[in-house]
Amino acid sequence: MGFVEAVKTCYGPKYARFSGRAARSEYWYFMLSHVLVLLCWLGLAVALFLPALDRVLPQFFDVAVxxxxxxxxxxxxxxxxxxxxxxxxxxxxxxxxxxxxx
Structure with a gap:
């Protein structure tokens, strides 16, 4: 089972079904998809946080904080x-x- 097929299977017919069995490749590809989504969210958070921090710190320094x-x-x-x-x-x-x- 490939990456795309595993993700489609887990979000399709096996969504929230807690019975049966899963192939090892299905499990690991599905976990990999979660890690990739998490890394994307983390990258977005860092990309949005750094410019905000870049603007806030000089304001603190301007008021001698x-x-x-x-x-x-x-x-x-x-x-x-x-x-x-x-x-x-x-x-x-x-x-x-x-x-x-x-």
Whole structure:
């Protein structure tokens, strides 16, 4: 089974059918098609992201914001670890709020 035939088979008569068997070539060609699609999407994302980054960074530098300050800003908007850690209970957990603000 060739590449095109495997992809047509998987998206055609065998679409969402979870019974039966598949040839090894059918499986690997289908997986290859997914990898190729993923690489295309990744390439498109990079192609769109780099020009945007190229325009944004000079704007940060124009207002005297360094890359370190930009990194600190990014860290502040990231979600913290869930549950208790070495700094104390999770402030977003319901029970922890009662402990912190009691």
């Amino acid at each position: 360094s890359l370190a300050m930009l990194a600190i800003f990014i860290v502040t908007i990231l979600k913290g670890t869930e549950g208790r850690n070495r700094f104390g209970p999770d402030p977003l957990a319901t029970r922890a709020r009662e402990e912190i603000f009691a």
